[in-house]
Amino acid sequence: MSTPTASPAAARARPPRGRRAFRHRPALAWFAALGSAWVFVLVTLGAFTTSIGAGMVFADWPLSNGSLNPEGWLADAAMFAEHSHRLSGATMGLFTIVLAAWLWLVEPRRWLRALGGGALALVVAQGVIGGQRVTLDALHLPGVAMSVGQMLRIPHGILAQVFVCVLFAIAAALSRPWMARDAGFGSAADARSSGPGAKGNTGGQTVPPNLRRLALAALALVFVQLVVAAAMRHNHAGLAIPTFPLAADGGLLPAQWDFRVALAFAHRALAAALVIVLPWLAIATWREPAAPRGLKRLAAAMLVLLATQIALGAFTVWTMRGAYVATAHVINGAAVLATVFLLAWWLHRERIEHRAGWRPEPGAKTPAPTGETAATARLASSP
Structure with missing residues (x-):
């Protein structure tokens, strides 16, 4: 009598065990x-x-x-x-x-x-x-x-x-919060599989699409700003507009333009856009009922870093690109990027894990999650 073997689809759907078990x-x-x-x-x-x-x-x-x-x-x-x-x-x-x-x-x-x-x-x-x-x-x-x-x-x-x-x-x-079942922003799949009273369920609330899009737009804007900053820095254009916040003639726009002036002005214009977009993202995150407390704190940290970055940018000009101030400006800029990225990344957590998660065979029953296997069961039960 031959021993039945699992189908390739079932093998792909089954969460790995042993060395590659899904656990923190x-x-x-x-x-x-x-x-x-x-x-x-x-x-x-x-x-x-x-x-x-x-x-x-x-x-x-x-x-x-x-x-x-x-x-x-x-x-x-x-x-x-x-x-x-x-x-x-x-x-x-x-x-x-x-x-x-x-x-x-x-x-x-x-x-x-x-x-x-x-x-x-x-x-x-x-x-x-x-x-x-x-x-x-x-x-x-x-x-x-x-x-x-x-x-x-x-x-x-x-x-x-x-x-x-x-x-x-x-x-x-x-991280443990990412892998935890009750990490926040429960998906509609969790609501169907776990029921309204299940631990960690947020009542089927998902990340609002507008919040995801806003986070991605903010991340793209920060990254473009850092690309312009790298081009400006290595073209020695940081002092192409040698005064701040206004141009040398006291206006918003420089009186004379060249490539370096254009880089410096683009850097300032993007900074002004970020002063609008990042607080908008923070407020949207704070106002979202399903947002975990950690995300709201991350949004607050983002605004602190933004304010610090604006101040460092001003002092970089006022000190004629003092080495320590310019270095701090670069470091803090990387911290702003990391914070905005982490916020956007976390807002896409459910989508990332469920799209890449294991799926049971049609008609197969997923056992109720207990203990350390809760996160594995969550991935296995995604529709």
Whole structure:
């Protein structure tokens, strides 16, 4: 008598057990959170290196003056900034390799394993672009003021912001609140499967589509702002409009225009738009009854960071791009992006997990969730 075997569809639908069981792993979650914190060390050192013009203090790569421990680097500010940036980048690379491998070994969610692979690809790309920024610094193209190496500073800065978002996405998806059944914003699927009185059910309330769209619009606007900021910073256009808040002639618009002035003005115009959009997003989040308390606190933190960023931008102009103020402006900008991204990411939590979740075979019954298996059952019971 032959033993019945499960169909391929049933195998795909069944939540993995054993090593890849869907459960919270504190060690992995803390490791991902540590990587998300370390990336700000990397951003800080990179921003400070640019602020003091130390990007080419070593003309070779990957070594620094032919050594892993170049002579005098601890005593010279420029050498310290650039070499520390390289060392922190190498550390970030090791972090990411371990994180991607760990996710591949134990994480049942395919999309999250892919995200770990994406983080690894990004950190490799960042290392290569950073190296080429040094080795191609002497290569010039006809009719272009910047060398090829100098032009590579712009994508290097932009990819750094993308990398921040990817790390925060991974850390959030591994956190206990994300994986908990009662994390808030219960879906209509939960209402049907669990009933109105089930623990963690919010009565079938879903994230309002308008709130999701607003969060995505805010995130896109912040990212565009950071792209313009990277272009402005590396084209030395930060003081193309040397006064703030008005132009040098006392008007809102500069009297004379060129590429650098246009970059500086675009940066200010986008900042003004964010002063409207981010409070709008925060108020919409606060007014949403189904929003968890943590999201409302995150929205408040977003506004604090926004106010800090506006102040730092003003002081960057008033101090004629003082190195410490300009560096703080870059760091805080990355924090604004991370906060807005995290808010938008969390607002899409149900959609992300349910679209990628396991689905039972037609007619199969999903057992009532108990204890640690609650989150797994929630994914398995999605329609």
